[in-house]
Amino acid sequence: MSRFRGILQASLNATKKDLVPPTERFIFNFNSKDELKKWHLYSDSEYGGIFSGNLSLDFIEGAKLKINRSGFCGMRSKKFDGFIDLDPYDTIALKVKGDGRCYISTIYTENWVNSPGQEEDNSWQAFVFVPKDNWYIAKIPLARYLPTWRGNVIDAEMEMNPSRVVGMSLSVNAEGGLPGARTGAGDFKLEIDWIKALRT
Template identity: 35%
Template sequence: MAWKGFLKQTQRYLDKVQNPYPAAERVLYQFASAEDLGRWKVFTDEEYGGQSTAELSPSSNSRDGTATAEFRGEISVKIDEETEGKRMQRSGFAGIRTQEMEGQYMDVEGYDALAFCVRGDGRKYIANLRTANWIVGEDNSYDVWQAFLFARKGAWQEVVLPLDRFLLTHKGRLVETRSEMNPHRIVSLGISLAAGSSDAKKGGPFCLGLDCIKATRAGS
């Protein structure tokens, strides 16, 4: 796996040399097929004794004739008191994140924003980026960057999040130390709904339509 990752990184370097100016936007992830959805992992508070549920599945709502998916489920702030062998730290969260592949990273050099093509449900979601640490190195430490992702209820739209809007966090808390994101080595990308926001504290069902995620230039 590491060798394949090295070959891909080498090819990306050669592509940059031949074409130093990338396209205006680049599709990073789509949600049109079973293979697309297989690149993502669903997680909830259930493994910690919580009762939230979630799934990523094909949607009956297409966008301009293109198949889409839905990240849906139900947020619960209840704790399963009968759960044994699980240490409950917090409840009321669910999310999806890309599968991590050893030696493979997403590089968004040349772009300054991510565009999420989504159909909202009125809730405020969180976009997450997990990157290799500039100083320590990817084998020892990762940085987690977060930004709010809000889309109008019931309508497809493209939500553009400039990379400089993502804030460095640690276990859900904002890190006050000023730092710069490493755009060359993004380990994983995710979307979550957490009880830390007033929306999630309400509990109940949620459903976020997903068409694609792109790297773009917002001119920031």
């Protein structure tokens, strides 16, 4: 009987080793045109994962949409085919080179809030300060992502469901962000090498 238990325990230990996910997982690797096709780009961009443009605080006369602020630009991944399960991970890492601005990293999860009239995915946002001119690996704990609705933090106790991630985005605002970051109208440029999930 003890020999059987020993074999069973050895088998379980071997299985556990096979079931443990790697300590990191590529979500996006911006090294090919096919990879870039996975994103909706809402600004000037080039092959190689460059997100760039010019932020303006001016309003366009006669615009179809009524807005009360400007100076915003973003790029969003196309909705994943199914879900990405980030439950085994605790951190999002981005290898970026920027311009001293503060960017916004957004994770979209399946909508489970069921708010009346809200059919959009849940969005979770965190600031990413990107130093100027040098490649930098920004690490954002998943716990730092806050629930948002149209760019505003929701004042509610909610927890992200990291096993049901349906997309991601990066955006920039002319105003706001972290202290010390460059703000205001003008050019912006963010180069992105990859985005990974990490278990730290």
